[in-house]
Each structure stands twice: as C-alpha cells, then as structure tokens.
Amino acid sequence: MIRVEGVSKHFGGLRAVNDASLDIAAGTITGLIGPNGAGKTTLFNLIAGVYAPTAGRIHLDGEDITGRKPHQLFARGLVRTFQIAHEFASLTVRENFMMVPAAQVGERLPNTWLRRPAVGRQEDAIREQADAVIDFLKLSHVADEAAGNLSGGQKKLLELGRTMMTDAKVVLLDEVGAGVNRTLLNDLGDAIARLNRERGYTFCMIEHDMDFISRLCDPVIVMAEGAVLTVGSAEEVKADEAVIEAYLGRGLKNRPANASTPAATTTNSPATAQLSTEPATPAASA
Ligand SMILES: Nc1ncnc2c1ncn2[C@@H]1O[C@H](COP(=O)(O)OP(=O)(O)OP(=O)(O)O)[C@@H](O)[C@H]1O
Ligand SMILES: [Mg+2]
Numbered sequence: 287m288i289r290v291e292g293v294s295k296h297f298g299g300l301r302a303v304n305d306a307s308l309d310i311a312a313g314t315i316t317g318l319i320g321p322n323g324a325g326k327t328t329l330f331n332l333i334a335g336v337y338a339p340t341a342g343r344i345h346l347d348g349e350d351i352t353g354r355k356p357h358q359l360f361a362r363g364l365v366r367t368f369q370i371a372h373e374f375a376s377l378t379v380r381e382n383f384m385m386v387p388a389a390q391v392g393e394r395l396p397n398t399w400l401r402r403p404a405v406g407r408q409e410d411a412i413r414e415q416a417d418a419v420i421d422f423l424k425l426s427h428v429a430d431e432a433a434g435n436l437s438g439g440q441k442k443l444l445e446l447g448r449t450m451m452t453d454a455k456v457v458l459l460d461e462v463g464a465g466v467n468r469t470l471l472n473d474l475g476d477a478i479a480r481l482n483r484e485r486g487y488t489f490c491m492i493e494h495d496m497d498f499i500s501r502l503c504d505p506v507i508v509m510a511e512g513a514v515l516t517v518g519s520a521e522e523v524k525a526d527e528a529v530i531e532a533y534l535g536r537g538l539k540n541r542p543a544n545a546s547t548p549a550a551t552t553t554n555s556p557a558t559a560q561l562s563t564e565p566a567t568p569a570a571s572a
Pocket of ligand 1: 321323327
C-alpha cells in the first residue's frame, strides 16, 4: 500500500531519516518503533507530505506520491494523527468531529443562503456520523464537553475518531498510546483493531509501549539513526540482538544508575516493557 524507497531527510547536517526503505502492506497494523530521535516522526511527515524528501521515492498504491502535499494525500485517504493531540479546545467533542469532513456544503458562505435545505441535510448527516463515532469510541458521556476538558487519553481517542470522519484508508498514528492510562489504552487498542478489521483501515503506528505494539502490530519495523534496522513479528523483533542493542545499548546510559539523570521515568505498569528510557518529549517532534 505504501512503499518507501531509499528515502532521506536531512536538516542541515543532521540526517533525521537516512536511506530508509520499508513497506506498509494493505490491511496490516504495522508497528514503527525505535529510540527517541530515530526519525520515526520525520518519516511520518515525509509519507504524509509535510516534508519533501532530500532523496528517495514514496509510493501509495503503486503511484508515485513523492512531494505531494498533505491535502492531496488526505484526499487519497492517507491520514495522520499528531504526536501531540490537535483538538479544538473550546469546541465540544461532537463539534470537533463535525469539523472534520472537508467538503462541507455549509463551509462556502453563499451556499448557506442559497441552498439552505441542502446545508441542513448535510449537517444532519455529519451529525449522525459524529454520533456514530462517539458511540464507537465510548465517548457518549463527554460528547457535549469542551474538548479542552478531556483527559489526555480521551484526547487521543478524539484524535483517532477524527480519522473516522474521513474516507481514511491508511492511518499513521504517532504515539496515540503515550501517556494514556491502562483502561483507555485498552479501549484505544480495541478501537484500532476494530477499525482495521471492520473498516479495512491500514495502520502504521509509532509507539514506545512494547505490550501495546505486541498486542496489535504485525509486522513491526525498527528504526534507529534514521534507517530501518529490522522488520519482523513483535516476538522476532524483541529477540533480535540488533534491536536490543539499538534500544538498550543506548538507553541504558540514561538509566537512573547514572546519577546525572533524574529519577526513573516509571512506566504505567511494571509489566510494561518500555523500550524508551526517556520520556517522549513533545518538543522533539513539533
Ligand atoms: N524540523 C526539524 N528541524 C531540525 N531537526 C529536526 C526536525 N524534526 C526533527 N528533527 C531532528 O531529527 C531527528 C529525528 O527526529 P524525530 O522527531 O523524527 O524522531 P522520533 O523517532 O520521532 O523521536 P521520538 O521518539 O522522540 O518522537 C532528531 O534528532 C530531531 O531533533
Ligand atoms: Mg516522534
């Protein structure tokens, strides 16, 4: 579905993505993992058209989409969420969902006057669609709440729900699970699995929580230093020595044993294999 061939993105002298090649096959939930700064978000930005690559080609369904703009790709069903949720804080949850459909008749001002009935019908349809998304994500109790008042986890569900208001085919999820409590993480995982199964969404998800990755993703792609290190099932990847080296060889230096680092960034569950020992720093991916 998506093919990335020898793609690089350099920021000045920094090789954020460096000759990366990978496939995201249709119908999969593909995991993308790697240490902080590995180039995962930059790769998403390249696929989604936010940046044009310094080198390499990107294909969507066999068509070369290198250098296409985000709105062109969005129209082709390629949707991404952000590492930091992008909600409209003062609008309600329902209104946030209703904002999404791109070609709303009501958005063009003359139509609101000349074609009132059409606008009304379209708005009703969008409202119904929003309510279906709210049900699907179990957000009914906060449907009329201002989005700014949601918990971090609920904002992630909102972010996922926004993709359901589009004709999404491929959804790129950048750390939707980060900072989300166990209960909501389960809901989020269920929603992703259902969207994949029932709606045929293809997902590629960046995540640091290996339990979450193992539960949902096959295959898992590991990036380090801008390049693809290995690809395999979650089990294979966990057993791969190069992967352990990429994470732990570097990550261990930041463990609390090193006095220069503040207290351990405890994971939300002791059983969680949190591959990154640094907290996910939003600043790194703005
Ligand atoms: N717009 C930018 N300008 C300059 N450098 C950038 C830019 N975006 C990212 N970088 C750098 O590129 C490298 C890769 O960053 P990226 O955000 O892609 O990593 P990541 O794998 O998503 O990390 P994290 O797990 O922390 O989110 C980092 O060194 C980062 O500082
Ligand atoms: Mg990132």
